Amino acid sequence: MNAADSAAVVVGVDGSQPSLRAVRLAAAEAVRRHWPLRVVHGFIWPLLRVPVAPPPDAPPGAGLRERAQELVAAAVAEAEATTPGLTVSGEIIDGEAAAVLVGESPTAALIVLGDRGLGGFSALVVGSVAVQVSAYADCPVLVARGEQRPDGPVVVGLDGSPASLLAADVAAEAAVARGVPLRAVHAYRHPGSSGPGDLQPLVYDEARLHGEQERLLGGWLDGLTDRHPGLRLTCRAIRGRASAVLAEASGDAQLLVVGGQGRGEVTGLLLGSVSQSALHHARCPVEVVRGPH
Known part of the structure; x- marks a missing residue:
């Protein structure tokens, strides 16, 4: 993917620990791809008509905008300390966090954010901002979650949909940028019908079915190594639910890449069930790639 000269990695911050993890992940990605990093904070208080200036006789830094400036400055400092020499800028943009980040996406090379932020309900595995941005952004979205494994492979889930084929690239x-292998995974459950009204067989040859799915996966990956010289590729067709198969595959990975919507998803849903499940259950950072829409 060739980013425009003006493109940057954009990371959303709110002062929470998950957002600081996202800053470190975003900084590493920016260095790897030779992009600058923009630290962005969605400042919602003006929309709620809350006074943002410090009250009279308040100590320095007591206003809401001053506190926002401090957290952005801290995030910029964290990125600079993590990756010396990286070009980093920070900005406060009035608006709700998800809306601000989606608004940045048309010109961003990549958006990075934490899986949860301040104000998230403790029972939620992944925050609503991560889900909303992954569903609506016009660029890939990287959600910092799970463990950081710099030696692990990159894993991609494929089902033949346009979004998953884009995710493979x-x-x-x-994987090439990280110098690690790419593991392509295709989950299947049972023989599909060949057309409308066609009944699925009650008995079928599992070995034959597995071979057919492996060949199908190989066809989807045809030309991938030619387009990405130096790529070390392995592929596996695994019987099981896609969400469970990808969660298991992420156990030793450093990155899981999924298409935003795959085959079988309900038309009109901007983020498919498999990609939503990956955001909730993957054990490594997840990159969601939206296909043609």
């Missing part, structure tokens, strides 16, 4: 580029 994004994952291949990420």
Whole structure:
């Protein structure tokens, strides 16, 4: 993927620990791809008509905008300390966090954010901002979650949909940039019908079915190594639910890449069930790639 000269990695921050992890992940990605990093904070208080200036006789830094400036400055400092020499800028943009980040996406190369932020309900595995941005952004979205494993492979889930084929190229580029293998995974459950009204067989040859799915996966990956010289590729067709198969595959990975919507998803849903499940259950950072829409 060739980013425009003006493109940057954009990371959303709110002062929470998950957002600081996202800053470190975003900084590493920016260095790897030779992009600058922009630290962005969605400042919602003006929309709620809350006074943002410090009250009279308040100590320095007591106003809401001053506190926002401090957290952005801290995030910029964290990125600079993590990756010396990286070009980093920070900005406060009035608006709700998800809306601000989606608004940045048309010109961003990549958006990075934490899986949860301040104000998230403790029972939620992944925050609503991460889900909303992954569903609506016009660029890939990287959600910092799980463990950081710099030696682990990149894993991509494929089902033959346009979004998953695009995800395969994004994952291949990420694997080559990291100098690690790409593991392509295809989950299948049972023989599909050949057309409307066609009944699925009650008995079928599992070995034959597995071979057919492996060949199908190989066809989807045809030309991938030619497009990405140096790519080390392995592929596996695994019987099981896609969400469970990808969660298991992420156990030793450093990155899981999924398409935003795959085959079988309900038309009109901007973020498919498999990609939502990956955001909730993956054990490594997840990159969501939106296909043609």
